[in-house]
Amino acid sequence: MASTRNKVQTLLDEGGTSFAAEAGIKPADKPSPLYRLVVLSVLLSTRIKARIAVDAARELAPWNSPQKMFDATWQQRVDALGRAHYRRYDESTSTALGDGAELLLDKYHGDLRKLRAKAGGDPEQVRTLLMELPRLGPVGADIFCREAQLVWPELRPYFDSKALSGAKKLGLPTDPDALADLVEGHDLARFAAALVRTTLDRGLVSAVG
Known part of the structure; x- marks a missing residue:
């Protein structure tokens, strides 16, 4: 689990800027x-x-x-x-x-x-x-x-197909609830955005490892 946590933290650090x-x-x-x-x-x-x-x-x-x-x-x-x-x-x-x-x-x-x-x-x-x-x-x-x-909590956790595809690429869980357990609630939106970015940026996948 520690390696998974490290992977998630690296993902947030490298690609965790939301599109908004x-x-x-x-x-x-x-x-x-x-x-x-x-x-x-x-x-x-x-x-x-x-x-x-x-x-x-x-x-x-x-x-x-x-x-x-x-x-x-x-x-x-x-x-x-x-x-x-x-x-x-x-x-x-x-x-x-x-x-x-x-x-x-x-x-x-x-x-x-x-x-x-x-x-x-x-x-x-x-x-x-x-x-x-x-x-x-x-x-x-x-x-x-x-x-x-981030601002409408009833939507949480919201990981669409693109985000789940990114999770699969990184070897992370593809169940939304399991993914949500990897970050704090206030980080869910940027975590989802970072997962989407892995489907757009091969370099991000390499950086996360």
Whole structure:
């Protein structure tokens, strides 16, 4: 078990920056950071490099609420995505972000905490409600839940298929509860992110050993 603990600690040290943190999002159970996390999840859902999606999330940061995103013009959103080289999907993503902002305003008054309340503490229902947003399919919902488990404890432990694939690569348990036992609760989100990073970065796998 000691070697496993060492492996986990090395993984956290080398790859334990959450995607939200990389995008400059400070996790909190508040409307703005939760919305920015939804935007990041939408951006990461497409077949595009994670680094580009994170850069795009930073470019879109000024529109940090559904109302601001909705009020921005379609072209403004396209231009912001273009600055991050998020070009292959820029036009369709701009449309999806505008439509998603409108849905959040109409159904939840722009506050994702109301979506959480509607889910009634059921992680699967959180996921289902998130997938009503344009472009936020199963992959995007998993990304959101994986990162949001830091501030929404009812989601814990949340390790999606990518995180579990990373765990398998490292010879770690592939049972979510067994994985969760390897770290403190406040480290679950970045642990999950680090496991995902092992599927994207062969060098990280080598570093962890």
